[in-house]
Amino acid sequence: MNQSPAPSPSTRGPADHDIRDQIVAAANEHFSQYGYAKTTVSDLAKAIGFSKAYIYKFFDSKQAIGEAICSSCLAKIVEAVEEAINEQGLSSTERFRRLVKTLITTGIDLFFNDRKLYDIAAFSASERWPSSQVYDARIKQFVVQVVREGRESGEFERKTPLDETVEAIHLTLRPFVNPLLLQYSLDHVEVAPTLTANLILRSLMP
Amino acid sequence: MNQSPAPSPSTRGPADHDIRDQIVAAANEHFSQYGYAKTTVSDLAKAIGFSKAYIYKFFDSKQAIGEAICSSCLAKIVEAVEEAINEQGLSSTERFRRLVKTLITTGIDLFFNDRKLYDIAAFSASERWPSSQVYDARIKQFVVQVVREGRESGEFERKTPLDETVEAIHLTLRPFVNPLLLQYSLDHVEVAPTLTANLILRSLMP
Structure with missing residues (x-):
């Protein structure tokens, strides 16, 4: 699901929050398996099924x-x-x-x-x-x-x-x-x- | 100087002591330059100019x-x-x-x-x-x-x-x-x- 949904303004707050949580949960799983150092944002994007650019809308960097x-x-x-x-x-x-x-x-x-x-x-x-x-x-x-x-x-x-x-x-x-x-x-x-x-x-x- | 002098029994104590010191000093220098983990006893032997077997007469292992x-x-x-x-x-x-x-x-x-x-x-x-x-x-x-x-x-x-x-x-x-x-x-x-x-x-x- 390589989708990059644009949240509608009215639901921006909660929707953003959910997507952040979703990224964090997926990253957590990915890091747990492969380690933080060896994982790139591209790897994460692929694993989650979001585009890299979309992830960067929510987090400035892998560190974030x-x-x-x-x-x-x-x-x-x-x-x-x-x-x-x-x-x-x-x-x-x-x-x-x-x-x-x-x-x-x-x-x-x-x-x-x-x-x-x-x-x-x-x-x-x-x-x-x-x-x-x-x-x-x-x-x-x-x-x-x-x-x-x-x-x-x-x-x-x-x-x-x-x-x-x-x-x-x-x-x-x-x-x-x-x-x-x-x-x-x-x-x-x-x-x-x-x-x-x-x-x-x-x-x-x- | 790839020599392996066999110390005479009469001078064994002090001579052994000197050779031990010599090995330790050379190893110290070698480790300082290349690090302990990356150095093998063979490297040390080459660097000091002793045979590997001769070093093992004084030390059981690199760890020693x-x-x-x-x-x-x-x-x-x-x-x-x-x-x-x-x-x-x-x-x-x-x-x-x-x-x-x-x-x-x-x-x-x-x-x-x-x-x-x-x-x-x-x-x-x-x-x-x-x-x-x-x-x-x-x-x-x-x-x-x-x-x-x-x-x-x-x-x-x-x-x-x-x-x-x-x-x-x-x-x-x-x-x-x-x-x-x-x-x-x-x-x-x-x-x-x-x-x-x-x-x-x-x-x-x-």
């Missing part, structure tokens, strides 16, 4: 498609973390433990169950795509949230400037958050959530 | 030569750390800061000034060569030494089991100690020594 895939994949990790740490009635210590544990387990899950998708995420981290920068910033925000709440409740120390504390925690979590490093940290994922969280929590004691 | 190179390169980092932390009259806090800083700066130095050698070190880390395992164990020993002294002097807390503390610190330092991770941590090497050391030191407070 890759970013859309990464964003949706990283959004799942963000969602899992959000759910884990925002449960009612938890202490800040418990929220922090959940933050670390969920980050590591969802990352590992992605690595083992969707390796090609993981490879795109690793590539996006090495190339500093906006999707991976946004993800990184979101994780830092979670750290800010938990540390700030813990300081307000008196559970965590308040002497160290918040910025420094957050930056240092973010650095410490990098081997398990950044897909590039995670692949070299697999030997440690059993013990790391507890050991690392404990060390950081000791550093946060008032 | 690579390990000898790695060991001597990692020994330099170990020596630098040893010198930095064992200066008289330092507090344990100061020793710990020096440990972190020296590890990061010597690692970075190797990365930027001897990239091919660094690549062998990274390869050895990914393949878990004994040379890199020995290095890793040595770094952990340094951590044990500083933490134990700090506990004995009352500078550091003593509630957490020593093993747990050391393991957690070792994990936290991995991005800057392990050559595989260091290459992805270069953006952070300016701030990491201070931020990471500060976080760990806060976690060690009594």
Whole structure:
């Protein structure tokens, strides 16, 4: 179906959205099979049955498609973390433990169950795509949230400037958050959530 | 000089030692130029002017030569750390800061000034060569030494089991100690020594 339908103005929004989703889903499948690096937009166009020009109406480049895939994949990790740490009635210590544990387990899950998708995420981290920068910033925000709440409740120390504390925690979590490093940290994922969280929590004691 | 001298029994020890050094030095140069992965023992033999069989009298495999190179390169980092932390009259806090800083700066130095050698070190880390395992164990020993002294002097807390503390610190330092991770941590090497050391030191407070 080598068609290039021109959406009518009245349905442009939703139709465009659907077609973008369709391209992303097909690209996801194609990348999963052949890898991101080896796939060209022409390959994608052929596989999906759209013209290359039509795909370029929705995405500026192959990277833009890759970013859309990464964003949706990283959004799942963000969602899992959000759910884990925002449960009612938890202490800040418990929220922090959940933050670390969920980050590591969802990352590992992605690595083992969707390796090609993981490879795109690793590539996006090495190339500093906006999707991976946004993800990184979101994780830092979670750290800010938990540390700030813990300081307000008196559970965590308040002497160290918040910025420094957050930056240092973010650095410490990098081997398990950044897909590039995670692949070299697999030997440690059993013990790391507890050991690392404990060390950081000791550093946060008032 | 395609010679294969058979060392006389009386001088075997030192002569063997010299020839080993000669092979390692030549291999180092060859690897530096062509890379470890692309070099075979035959290439090395040709370049050095020894027979392949003669090289195998001294080293079981290319890996064994690579390990000898790695060991001597990692020994330099170990020596630098040893010198930095064992200066008289330092507090344990100061020793710990020096440990972190020296590890990061010597690692970075190797990365930027001897990239091919660094690549062998990274390869050895990914393949878990004994040379890199020995290095890793040595770094952990340094951590044990500083933490134990700090506990004995009352500078550091003593509630957490020593093993747990050391393991957690070792994990936290991995991005800057392990050559595989260091290459992805270069953006952070300016701030990491201070931020990471500060976080760990806060976690060690009594």
